[in-house]
Structures are given as C-alpha cells and as structure tokens.
Amino acid sequence: MLNFKELPAVKKQLMKCVRCGKCRSVCPVFEEIKNETVAPRGHVFMVQMLRDGQVAPSRQVGEHLSNCLLCETCTVNCPSGIDIHELNAAARSYVYDKNKNAAKDLLFDKFWTNPSLIAAGVKCMSFAQKLGLQTLFRNIGLTKLLPGDLSKAEKILTSAPSRSARSRLAPVNAAKKDKKLRIGYFLGCATNVLYPDVALATVKVLVNNGCEVIIPENLKCYGLPHIANGKIGAARELMIHNIKEFQKYDPDYIITDCASCSSALESKNLEFLFAGSPYEESARQLSEKVMDLCVLLIEVLNIKIPEGSRASEKEPSPKITYHDPCHLVNAQGVSKAPRELLQRIPGAEYREMDLAQRCCGGSGTFSLTHYDLSMKILDRKMKSAQKTGADIIATNCPSCIMQLKHGVRLHNLSAQVKHPVEIISDFY
Ligand code: SF4
Ligand code: SF4
Structure with a gap:
C-alpha cells in the first residue's frame, strides 16, 4: 500500500x-x-x-x-x-x-508483467488482423461492445507484426570490427512486439559501430503504464526485477530506443520510486548507466553514417521532420542528439516543425483511455507536421510512433513515421 x-x-x-x-x-x-x-x-x-x-x-x-x-x-x-x-x-x-478494479488488476498485475503473455496477445491480434477479423468486427458493430474508449481506440492498433524482435534477435550480438563498448539493450515491450524492425535496426547500427549488444532475456515492462494507471506498487516490483537482471551483466551503458523506457530508468523516476527504500542505491547505480540510443550514437560514439551504401539508393533523398517525445525532451532534457543524428543522414533535408516539442496526445495508454481528447491534441501536431512538407516524421518512442501513424491515416497524409535508427540502418 x-x-x-x-x-x-x-x-x-x-x-x-x-x-x-x-x-x-x-x-x-x-x-x-x-x-x-x-x-x-x-x-x-x-x-x-x-x-x-x-x-x-x-x-x-x-x-x-x-x-x-x-x-x-x-x-x-x-x-x-x-x-x-x-x-x-x-x-x-x-x-x-x-477503489480497486479486478479487471485492471488482472491487466496490469498478471498480463502486463508477463512478456510472454504480451507477445502471445499481440500474435493473436496479428492473426486476427490478417484474417480481416478486426475490420469485420468493426463493420458489423461488434467493436462498439468494447469497454470505455476502446471501442473507438481499437483503430489505433493496426498492423500488429506476427513475430517479436526477441524471436528474431540473439541475446548476445558481437561487435563488427573492433569492439569499443559493451551495451546492455533494454528492449521494451512495445518495441519488441509492435515495432520489431526498430529493435533490429538498433542492433544493426550498434554492432556496425563497434558495440557488443547484450539483450537480457528476462526483462519485464519498465512500469510507466502502471504508474500512469495508479499502480505504483506494481511499477516498483517490475523495476526491482529489472535492476536484478541488469546486475547479472556488466555493461558500459544501458541503452534503449524508447523514450518512455529511458525516462523510466533514469534517476528522477527511480528516485520517485525508491527514495528511502533499500533499493535506492542499486537503482542509482543502474540509472548512471542509462542512456538514450541517439545520445549514445552522437555524444559517445560520434558516428559518421556511411555515404553511398544506402539500401535503396534509387529512392529520392528524404525530407525529414522530428517530433520530440515528452519522455525524452521533458523528462530527460534530450532534444539535440536526435536532430543531430537526422542531420547527419547523407542527402537528407531536415525540416523543423513549429510544434515539435508539444505532446502528440499518445502518452502510453492515454489515447486508449481518453480517445477524443487525445485526437484533439493529435490534430494540432499533425497540422504542424504537415506544414513542413516532410516525407518522414521521425520520433523515438513507440507510443508516439503509433499515435502519429494513426494521425497520418486520419489526415490522409503520405508521410511515413519512423524511428531515426530505422532510417539510418538503411545505410549499413
Ligand atoms: S507553475 Fe505556478 S501555479 Fe503551476 S504548480 Fe508551479 S507554482 Fe503552482
Ligand atoms: S502539462 Fe498538463 S497534461 Fe502534461 S503533465 Fe502537466 S497537467 Fe498533465
């Protein structure tokens, strides 16, 4: 309690x-x-x-x-x-x-704390989408029976992949050429099951830049969805589990390509969870190693993206804009490194949007629980992105990616939404 x-x-x-x-x-x-x-x-x-x-x-x-x-x-x-x-x-x-709620307890204490159940759930969703069941249920009005805002918000959850990143990546990935660093990769639940290509790109870019990448096999959710839904006790338990997992390895840095994951693992949030508890010191030691992927690539590795080796060289050079995830810019003060990374992409044109640092309305589970309000906030973001004329809206948080992809569909835009590492992995 x-x-x-x-x-x-x-x-x-x-x-x-x-x-x-x-x-x-x-x-x-x-x-x-x-x-x-x-x-x-x-x-x-x-x-x-x-x-x-x-x-x-x-x-x-x-x-x-x-x-x-x-x-x-x-x-x-x-x-x-x-x-x-x-x-x-x-x-x-x-x-x-x-004011406890049994369904919510089941969702957050049993399902969301179990990575295998999350992966199995998304696999079922992928199967149902491939069979056209989601569209069928929507067309015959069955989705209206879903509780709360889920009857509207289910439209956000499209194209679930059939295979998770974990099933496609080895737990240990050797550095190509000279090894410079040992990296512990916190592969978050959403990246793992919803955007596995982001995880594959992360590992590809890191190993090509002299990093050995360890993906601890038993990591669980970082606990922010639990905090947002009134379950701080469950968030603490999850974090204690993850701290113990990382203690088994001795990485130089712990990185993540998800803004929410890195904000959950950084000192401010860990202090909020553990100040005055027996876990305060081990949480502090963990947070000292945590770094956002873009910060590592720019400030530690200072990478140069190889010119002329782009996988799809026939495509015209892209115009790219960037949306700052709140958990990166507000929670961690990170805004320069992702822009610097995008500006180093050979041949790309970077275009700043006027509302780059304004929330997109996704915010983890917020768009699922407050759909109409979330869409109003998204509307402003999409208009701002559209004004840039960009072909790619880059952002580094799976929740923002999902929300912006939904915005692209709602506004009939042709822009793609991508994580910065997905764009640069094409060059390796
Ligand atoms: S911004 Fe002003 S009104 Fe708002 S919490 Fe801070 S001191 Fe209070
Ligand atoms: S700015 Fe508004 S929405 Fe954002 S954390 Fe503060 S109260 Fe919540």
Whole structure:
C-alpha cells in the first residue's frame, strides 16, 4: 500500500505553489478543455485536498486526475520546481488503492508483467488482423461492445507484426570490427512486439559501430503504464526485477530506443520510486548507466553514417521532420542528439516543425483511455507536421510512433513515421 502522505513530492512540494498559473498556460489538456479542474494547478490543489482529507479519494477524483498526459510540460515550466506530474501519479495510486478494479488488476498485475503473455496477445491480434477479423468486427458493430474508449481506440492498433524482435534477435550480438563498448539493450515491450524492425535496426547500427549488444532475456515492462494507471506498487516490483537482471551483466551503458523506457530508468523516476527504500542505491547505480540510443550514437560514439551504401539508393533523398517525445525532451532534457543524428543522414533535408516539442496526445495508454481528447491534441501536431512538407516524421518512442501513424491515416497524409535508427540502418 502506498504511503501517499509521506512521499517526498507530497510532503515537500505542495507548499511551494505560488498559484502563478504558468503550468496552466503550457498544458496541452487545458488548451483543449479550458477547465481549471483539469489544469495542472487544479491537480496540485486536488492533491493538497486529498492530503488534508478535504476530499475523499473517490473514483470521481481519480477520473479528474486521469485527465493528464503525464507529459511533464507543466513540471519543466513551473518556476517553483514542483514535480506536478509526480504529484498527480502519486495521487492516482492513492485513489486507486481505495477503489480497486479486478479487471485492471488482472491487466496490469498478471498480463502486463508477463512478456510472454504480451507477445502471445499481440500474435493473436496479428492473426486476427490478417484474417480481416478486426475490420469485420468493426463493420458489423461488434467493436462498439468494447469497454470505455476502446471501442473507438481499437483503430489505433493496426498492423500488429506476427513475430517479436526477441524471436528474431540473439541475446548476445558481437561487435563488427573492433569492439569499443559493451551495451546492455533494454528492449521494451512495445518495441519488441509492435515495432520489431526498430529493435533490429538498433542492433544493426550498434554492432556496425563497434558495440557488443547484450539483450537480457528476462526483462519485464519498465512500469510507466502502471504508474500512469495508479499502480505504483506494481511499477516498483517490475523495476526491482529489472535492476536484478541488469546486475547479472556488466555493461558500459544501458541503452534503449524508447523514450518512455529511458525516462523510466533514469534517476528522477527511480528516485520517485525508491527514495528511502533499500533499493535506492542499486537503482542509482543502474540509472548512471542509462542512456538514450541517439545520445549514445552522437555524444559517445560520434558516428559518421556511411555515404553511398544506402539500401535503396534509387529512392529520392528524404525530407525529414522530428517530433520530440515528452519522455525524452521533458523528462530527460534530450532534444539535440536526435536532430543531430537526422542531420547527419547523407542527402537528407531536415525540416523543423513549429510544434515539435508539444505532446502528440499518445502518452502510453492515454489515447486508449481518453480517445477524443487525445485526437484533439493529435490534430494540432499533425497540422504542424504537415506544414513542413516532410516525407518522414521521425520520433523515438513507440507510443508516439503509433499515435502519429494513426494521425497520418486520419489526415490522409503520405508521410511515413519512423524511428531515426530505422532510417539510418538503411545505410549499413
Ligand atoms: S507553475 Fe508551479 S507554482 Fe505556478 S501555479 Fe503551476 S504548480 Fe503552482
Ligand atoms: S503533465 Fe502534461 S497534461 Fe498533465 S497537467 Fe502537466 S502539462 Fe498538463
């Protein structure tokens, strides 16, 4: 059970709010709903009232708190340095503990903690899609029976691959030429089952740049979906498991191609989960090695992408724009390395979009639970991407990739959505 009132964010930060409203002016949800109860400042008030017992931790309060992407835009803009998203996440868990839901417990405690079940679930979905069952069920109205927003959001989940990355990659991948580094690759669930080509590209680019790549076989989810859904206890258990897994190897760096995974493994989130616990020190040691893939390729390996070896040389040089995942730009302050990487692609033209650092509305499970709101936020992003005239929208988070691909379909655009490493792997 979460000791809500004793959490450092709840104990130390609430009194720092000076009611300036800066957080409100940058919040993508407030921009759409224009209601103080869904503004970050409103969430801060709500947490305060929960702490002081002025409101009960009811299901309704949980619904108010769920109107937040946990995108951290408010946090990075708050002049008082309040971790607003952490307050919200902590309050969600406090409220959830008092309003448990058996279906949600089953989904997050049994299914989402078991990589084999996740892979089997996606395989079934792939099979059903190949047989045309998803379209058939949609056409005859059966998908309308799905709970909550899933009846609309199922359209986002298209083209599930039949094989996971794990089934196509060896656990140990030797460096080509001279070995410079030993890399532990945190292969996240979404990349593994939904975007295996990204994982294959990651390994290909790393081994061609002198890295031995180890993919620990027993890794589990990093726990952010659990935090977002009020299950901090489950997130802690998952992270303890992953810390122990990485302790079996001695990598120079632990990398991931997923912005959400790296944000979950970096020091701020681990401090949130483990401050004052017996796991604080091992979590700190893990986080010191964690790095986003693009940062490693640019700042550590300083790679030069080979010219003239592009797999499909007949294609014209692409125009590329970039969407910053919130978990990379806000949670980790990473924005230069992915752009630098894209600008090093031989023959490519990089075009910045005006709303590059604005949330796309995907935010893990948010688009599945708040479909209509998520689509309004996506709309602004797609218009911004479209204005650049880019052929490729690059981004490095599977949740953003899924959301932007859905946006491309909704807006009838011809642009492709790709991870930067997928684009550069063509050159090796
Ligand atoms: S920006 Fe920070 S200090 Fe200002 S109202 Fe929001 S939470 Fe309070
Ligand atoms: S985390 Fe994002 S969506 Fe949530 S309150 Fe802050 S700015 Fe708004």
